[in-house]
Amino acid sequence: MNKKYFDVITLYPKAFDSLNNMGVISRSIKKDLIKINLHDLRLYGEGNYRQVDDEPYGGGSGMVLKPEPIYKAHESIKKMKKSITLLMTPQGKVLKQEDFSRWLNYEQLILLCGQYEGFDERVRPLADEEISIGDYILSGGELPAITLINGLTRLIPGTLGDPRSLEDESHNSPLLEYPQYTRPPVFRDMKVPDVLLGGNHKEIKSWRKNQMIKRTSSRRNDLIIQEGFKKAPVSKRINEELKKNMKFRIGNGYDIHRLEEGRDLIIGGIKLNHPKNLGLDGHSDADVLSHSIMDALLGALSLGDIGKYFPPTDPKWKDADSLNLLSKVVELISNRGWRINNIDSVLIAERPKFKPYIDNMKENISNIIKIEKELIGIKATTNERLGPEGREEGISCHSVVLLEQE
8 A cells, every 4th residue: 555645734733743652653654654744824824924814704703714824725735646635623524433444545635624713614615525523622623633644544554563453443343342451360359351361262252242242232322223334244143142132121011801700800919809799800810910010021031921831721820829920930031131120010990999909019019029119110090981991891901021131
């Protein structure tokens, strides 16, 4: 690859002195891989005082960079065959890693450093692209220009001692980089993960990949939903891994049972009295609250519904206590490495009134799923005499649960 030239038009050339002390940049300069030419905008100013800015038309605070000095400075630069002009401005497109890769194809990058107060709008036609490094305001375009030079130089072959350094770095792939450790193995009670000390390269590679996925999903989920990520060849496999590493799952459950004579009315393990002496019909005790919670728990982990585990054709579950069934589902969830964070349920019936019994229902559920009563929400409402609940043909319940990976 040919030598790359950076021509920077700036009011503050000394701001770039630090580049000579940056390892990557200084090595690239010594290796003759890059050359940085600084063009002091003040030298192209007008009059005895080298004026480069003026008051804005229409009034307003601050001063605006004049177009004449910027055009003169730009025109004084000898343009190469493959040259691009970039304007540093907070109004520009936010800089991305792929921009560096794209600009590698140019021999020369001309960087125009704007100022906090702004520049005359007629400067914009000079630029092929307008670039910002984030949604915030800086005093000038010098720091963005330094950022651009640094980011692009690192990609130039021969700049880095070990080219593999770029392979797993954040933003060179759709994922953030995995955690890095060095000696000592224990520092202030913080240990290096055992897998990194074991010497099994296959396990280390797998651990690093999982860490990249977890770190990206927890810190920069916006990268995952980007269109570019969706099109990446690794996106399908990574999406599968992300599903495995989701820390939270939400489940929605629903159950309804018919009201019949000669049956007990049991809700949340509490035996209630219906004004018409009706109870809920079912193979078990037909506790709609417990059933809807079970349905939500199983649904959160895509494990099917309660009929799969307690089929109504199996005599073993005839008249079974639904709280016992709930305990079995909770055990299943726990064995898969998940714990219940909270539950919210809504009972729907015209009669009886549930309010006097809700606290006892919460107590029963709490004892089974092993979370505090305050994390269990149970509400009750009528259906305004609409539907099977409104006609007192049945009672239903909706539940939502949040699971957290242990």
